[in-house]
Amino acid sequence: MGSYGPYVSANAERLRDPRQRAERATRILDVAADLLLRHGYRRVTIDDVAEGAGIGKGTVYLHWKTREQLFGVVFAREVLYAMDELRQALRRDLEACLLHNFARVYFLAITDRPLLRGFLLADPHLLGKLTSSPDTARDERHGSMARDYLNLLAEYGLLRDDMRADEVGYAYQATFEGFLRAEGDAPAGGTEQWADLLARTVRRAFESEAAIPDARLRDLAAATVALLSGLIDADRAESGIPEG
Amino acid sequence: MGSYGPYVSANAERLRDPRQRAERATRILDVAADLLLRHGYRRVTIDDVAEGAGIGKGTVYLHWKTREQLFGVVFAREVLYAMDELRQALRRDLEACLLHNFARVYFLAITDRPLLRGFLLADPHLLGKLTSSPDTARDERHGSMARDYLNLLAEYGLLRDDMRADEVGYAYQATFEGFLRAEGDAPAGGTEQWADLLARTVRRAFESEAAIPDARLRDLAAATVALLSGLIDADRAESGIPEG
DNA sequence: TTTATGACGTAATTTGAAAGTTAGTCAATC
DNA sequence: GATTGACTAACTTTCAAATTACGTCATAAA
Numbered sequence: 400m401g402s403y404g405p406y407v408s409a410n411a412e413r414l415r416d417p418r419q420r421a422e423r424a425t426r427i428l429d430v431a432a433d434l435l436l437r438h439g440y441r442r443v444t445i446d447d448v449a450e451g452a453g454i455g456k457g458t459v460y461l462h463w464k465t466r467e468q469l470f471g472v473v474f475a476r477e478v479l480y481a482m483d484e485l486r487q488a489l490r491r492d493l494e495a496c497l498l499h500n501f502a503r504v505y506f507l508a509i510t511d512r513p514l515l516r517g518f519l520l521a522d523p524h525l526l527g528k529l530t531s532s533p534d535t536a537r538d539e540r541h542g543s544m545a546r547d548y549l550n551l552l553a554e555y556g557l558l559r560d561d562m563r564a565d566e567v568g569y570a571y572q573a574t575f576e577g578f579l580r581a582e583g584d585a586p587a588g589g590t591e592q593w594a595d596l597l598a599r600t601v602r603r604a605f606e607s608e609a610a611i612p613d614a615r616l617r618d619l620a621a622a623t624v625a626l627l628s629g630l631i632d633a634d635r636a637e638s639g640i641p642e643g
Numbered sequence: 644m645g646s647y648g649p650y651v652s653a654n655a656e657r658l659r660d661p662r663q664r665a666e667r668a669t670r671i672l673d674v675a676a677d678l679l680l681r682h683g684y685r686r687v688t689i690d691d692v693a694e695g696a697g698i699g700k701g702t703v704y705l706h707w708k709t710r711e712q713l714f715g716v717v718f719a720r721e722v723l724y725a726m727d728e729l730r731q732a733l734r735r736d737l738e739a740c741l742l743h744n745f746a747r748v749y750f751l752a753i754t755d756r757p758l759l760r761g762f763l764l765a766d767p768h769l770l771g772k773l774t775s776s777p778d779t780a781r782d783e784r785h786g787s788m789a790r791d792y793l794n795l796l797a798e799y800g801l802l803r804d805d806m807r808a809d810e811v812g813y814a815y816q817a818t819f820e821g822f823l824r825a826e827g828d829a830p831a832g833g834t835e836q837w838a839d840l841l842a843r844t845v846r847r848a849f850e851s852e853a854a855i856p857d858a859r860l861r862d863l864a865a866a867t868v869a870l871l872s873g874l875i876d877a878d879r880a881e882s883g884i885p886e887g
Numbered sequence: 888t889t890t891a892t893g894a895c896g897t898a899a900t901t902t903g904a905a906a907g908t909t910a911g912t913c914a915a916t917c
Numbered sequence: 918g919a920t921t922g923a924c925t926a927a928c929t930t931t932c933a934a935a936t937t938a939c940g941t942c943a944t945a946a947a
Contacts, residue, residue: 444937444938444939445938445939445940446938446939449892449893454891454892455891455892455893456892456893456939456940457891457892457893457940457941457942458890458891458892460939460940460941461890461891464940465939465940466938466939466940559847561843562840562843565830566840569825569829569830569840570822570840570841570843570844572825573818573821573822573824573825573841574817574818574821574822574844575821576821576824576825577817577818577819577820577821577822577824578814578817578818578821580817580820580821580824581813581816581817581820585813586809586813596806596810596813596814597814597817599805599806599814600814600818600848600849601848603803603847603848603849604844604845604847604848605844605847688908688909688910689909689910689911690909690910693922698920698921699920699921699922700910700911700921700922701911701912701913701920701921701922702919702920702921704910704911704912705919705920708911709910709911710909710910710911
C-alpha cells in the first residue's frame with residue numbers, strides 16, 4: 400500500500416506525554432539515518448537501531464509497523480528537510496521562486512544530504528527494497544505541487560511561451576535529474592558551480608525574459624511558499640513526522 | 644585493460660580470404676547481439692553464439708580473446724551504427740549540425756536501438772560487467788570529439804555567449820542523459836515528441852539566436868561530418884569492425 | 888492501567904559443500 | 918594453415934543446515 404503512516408496503537412493513542420513520544424521518534428529516526436548512511440540498508444537491523452536509541456526493540460514497533468516503514472520515514476524526513484530549506488530560502492529571498500533559483504536551491508539542498516541523494520538516484524545500497532515500493536499518494540501530491548507551481552509561473556508570464564507548462568515540467572525534471580546524476584562524476588569546480596550551471600541552463604531553457612515588478616514577485620513568492628507549505632504539511636501528516 | 648581490439652592470431656594474419664573472415668565476424672556479432680537482446684548478458688554463452696553462427700566454439704576465439712571483448716564489440720558496433728545514422732542525417736540535412744538537431748537525431752538513433760539504450764543507461768541485465776570496464780581510449784576520443792564539435796559551434800557563433808564551450812558541453816551531456824533516462828517512463832506521446840522536447844530545450848538553453856548564412860552552414864556541416872568520420876574510423880579501427 | 892521490554896517463533900538470509908556450467912585452451916582433424 | 922570440440926579449471930547454481938533478524942506478545946516496570 401505504500402503509505403508510511405505512523406503506527407499508532409490503541410494504547411499509544413492514550414499516551415500520557417505526546418511530546419516525549421515525538422522526541423523518542425525523532426531519536427529513533429536520527430539513529431536509523433546515521434546507521435543507514437554508515438552501513439547501508441541491508442546491514443542495519445532493528446536491534447541496532449533500538450540499541451543505538453537506548454530502547455528496547457519492541458518500542459521501535461510501537462512507532463512503526465515494519466522495518467521498511469521506519470526506513471521509509473527516514474527518507475521522507477530527509478525530503479522534508481530539503482523542502483524546508485527550500486521554503487526558508489523562499490522566505491529569505493523573493494527571487495528564489497524563479498524557476499532557475501528554485502532549481503539551484505533545491506539541487507543544493509539535495510546534494511548536501513547523502514541519504515537523499517542516494518534515495519533520488521535509487522542507490523540500492525542505501526535504498527534496499529524501498530526503490531520498488533513508491534508511495535503513490537505522496538508522488539501524486541508532489542507531482543500536483545510541481546504542476547501548480549509551474550502553472551503559477553506561467554500565469555505570471557515567467558515561462559517561455561513556446562512550450563506548454565506541462566512540457567516545461569517534464570523537460571525540467573529530466574534536466575534536473577540529469578544534473579543530479581552527473582554531479583557525482585562532475586567536472587572540476589565544486590557542487591556550487593555545478594548547481595549554478597544548472598540554474599543558468601534552466602533559466603535559458605524554460606524561463607521568459609520578462610521582468611517582474613516587485614509587487615507581483617512578492618505575490619508569487621507568497622503563493623509558492625503557500626504551495627510548498629501545503630505539501631510539507633501533507634507529507635508531515637502522512638508520515639507522522641513532528642518537527643523539522 | 645578495456646580495449647576491445649580484435650584478436651588476430653598469428654594464424655589469422657595469414658588467412659587466405661580476409662573478406663570471408665570479416666563476414667564471419669559480422670555473423671558472430673549479429674548472433675551475439677540477437678541473443679544478448681533476447682536473453683541478457685548473463686544467459687548468453689559462447690557456445691550459444693557459436694552454435695547460432697554455425698561454427699565451432701574455438702573459431703569464436705580466433706576473433707576475440709574473451710567473451711567480454713566479444714560483447715564489448717557488439718556494443719561498440721551499436722554505437723557505430725548510431726554514429727553512422729547521425730552522419731547520414733548530417734549529409735542529408737545541413738541543419739542537422741546545429742546542436743539541437745544533433746541532439747534530436749542522436750537521441751532517436753540511440754532510443755531506436757534497445758541494446759544501445761541499455762548500454763548507455765547501464766542496464767546490468769544487458770551489460771553485465773561491461774558497466775565497470777570502460778574503454779578509456781574510446782571515451783577519450785569521444786570526449787575530444789565532443790569538445791571539438793562544441794568549439795566549432797562556438798567559432799561559428801552558434802552557442803550562447805554567456806557560457807563557456809566546456810560548460811555547454813557538461814550541461815548538454817547532463818541534459819541529454821537526463822532525457823534519455825526519463826524516456827523510459829516518459830509522458831504520453833511517442834519518443835519522437837520526447838526527442839523534440841529535448842531539441843527545443845537544448846536550442847534555448849545552449850544556442851545563440853544568430854542566423855547562419857548558407858555558405859557558412861555548409862562549411863560547418865562539412866567540418867562536423869569530418870569530425871564524426873574521424874571518430875567513426877578510429878572506433879572501427881580499434882574494435883576491428885569492418886562494415887556499417 | 889498504561890507503557891516498555893526482550894525472549895521467542897517464524898521467516899528470511901547466509902553458509903558451505905557438492906553438483907552443474909561455462910570460459911578459454913589445445914591436440915587432433917580437416 | 919584453419920577449424921574444431923573434448924578437456925580443465927574456474928565460476929555459478931543448488932540445496933540443506935545454520936545462523937540471523939523480523940515482528941509478536943507474555944511479562945515486567947512505571
